[in-house]
Amino acid sequence: MKLIIAKSAGFCFGVKRAINKAFEVAKTDSSVFTLGPIIHNPQVIEALSARGVGVADSIADLKRANAKKVIIRTHGISLEDISRLKQEGFEVADLTCPYVKKAQHYAKLLKEEGYQVVILGDIEHPEVIGLKSYAGKNAWVVKDAEGLPREVKSKVGLIVQTTQPVEALKKLISKVVEQTRQMKVYNTICSSTALKLKETEEVAKGADVMLVVGGRNSANTTQLARLCEHLAVPVHHIETAAELRLDWFGGVRKIGLTAGASTPDWIIEEVIKVLKDMGGCKDNGN
Ligand code: SF4
Incomplete structure (x- = not known):
């Protein structure tokens, strides 16, 4: 089986920037929380949580948790929430995508x-x-x-x-x-979204089956899966390699792979590794 991987699969510029900074903040500060999940990927949220960065759903939750530093996620927050955070005296790390x-x-x-x-x-x-x-x-x-x-x-x-x-x-x-x-x-x-859609379409057109990797709660990952469906290519939306099933690939010669802007490299690499172990997949070197 041949594996065709979309070049832009995975983190976009804004997410890469935010996640790198969030891990830096986790090293230097304590009582750090993001207001809402920093990105729509449960595995990244878990990795940050293991380094002490919690998720609060509201400003009231931040107060209950005695948060000191609040990370604003890539999607940004409302003007009202920004002024409330300031009024309440939280330190703010604004990682809204430019x-x-x-x-x-x-x-x-x-x-x-x-x-x-x-x-x-x-x-x-x-x-x-x-x-x-x-x-x-x-x-x-x-x-x-x-x-x-x-x-x-x-x-x-x-x-x-x-x-x-x-x-x-x-x-x-x-x-x-x-x-x-x-x-x-x-x-x-954002040009990254348009590029991802274009490359996914190109890969899907040459594939017998598509794998779309990323959070089920991620809008752009879901959009990639919908695009493949629209192109009438069989598609499986998975969050991790653990969901891969051998019976998806019976009679398949070319597997296409793409991933949303909030999917980290480590998850994509694991999927590629498991695919290779399953069926001797050779990737296209991208
Ligand atoms: S706008 Fe969204 S998709 Fe585009 S670079 Fe920023 S975080 Fe990524």
């Missing part, structure tokens, strides 16, 4: 310039909750073009959750243009 910061900046700018801000994204995702706080209480969050309210506005400004597909933005732009005379678009989609 691309998310840029989207937050544009959300604020559009609001200040009097645009009806529209955020394309998942209303329950922490990044979008944070973005909405910058865009103001009147901002609209839409999950797709069909979700756009029918109201006509004189000025509409668009920003996008960093992990959204560009096709969704294109559809939204075509819809918004029918409802306003002035439109400003900040394409805040």
Whole structure:
């Protein structure tokens, strides 16, 4: 069997930066907590927990746990939460991805310039909750073009959750243009997401079966699995090598492998090792 691995599989720039810094903080500080999981990968959360970095779900939890230092995760948090953390006297290590910061900046700018801000994204995702706080209480969050309210506005400004597909933005732009005379678009989609989707598609098209490695709670990992399904390639979304099953590979000549932006190298390497042990897989050297 041949193993084809997407070149961009695994940690993106923002996650790599945040995880490295979180492990550094764990060495030097005590009573460290992240506000919400730092990334959507249970194995990384466990590794940080083993080094004393806990996860708190709310500011009340941080207070109950006597936290001293609070790590802000890659997705960012709301303006209200930032000011509450400061008021409560926590030390803050802000590891929000610079691309998310840029989207937050544009959300604020559009609001200040009097645009009806529209955020394309998942209303329950922490990044979008944070973005909405910058865009103001009147901002609209839409999950797709069909979700756009029918109201006509004189000025509409668009920003996008960093992990959204560009096709969704294109559809939204075509819809918004029918409802306003002035439109400003900040394409805040992260290039790492687009690259991962492109490479996954290329790998999937040449594979008999696809393995997508990463947290089941990771939006971008799930998006990669959905893309493979859409291409009608058999796909298995796994978190670790322990989930691999030999019967998935009967009659298979080429296995494609990709991994979400929050999947660490050690998990990908373990999957590759187990695949090689299972069926003498040879990888493509990427
Ligand atoms: S996917 Fe992009 S925006 Fe999200 S953390 Fe990674 S680099 Fe940052």
